[in-house]
Amino acid sequence: MPRVIIAEGCREVDFDGVRHYARGGQKGYMQGGSFDMSPAAARQAVKIGGAIASEAGTTSRSIGWRCPECQFGSFVKTCSRCGAECERE
Numbered sequence: 001m002p003r004v005i006i007a008e009g010c011r012e013v014d015f016d017g018v019r020h021y022a023r024g025g026q027k028g029y030m031q032g033g034s035f036d037m038s039p040a041a042a043r044q045a046v047k048i049g050g051a052i053a054s055e056a057g058t059t060s061r062s063i064g065w066r067c068p069e070c071q072f073g074s075f076v077k078t079c080s081r082c083g084a085e086c087e088r089e
Helices: 040-047
Strands: 001-003 010-017 020-021 035-036
Touching: 001 040, 010 040, 020 035
Parallel strands: none
Antiparallel strands: 001 035, 010 020
């Protein structure tokens, strides 16, 4: 089942007569915005402005760059904050 992000604070949405409830938050209450739904409902959600959430997970620090000037992390060699040349982490 794809995970779809519709809007922050959205707690429920209906597609084809089926009500989908937002995933529960870490604090025990529904924060809204993220839904698990069928592929057909996910396609409809994307048509109204939703987006399929990435399931790639987190990335490794070893593939990133760190700016020695401002300590900003990046995936490109030139820092987008200050313009300095970044170093491999």
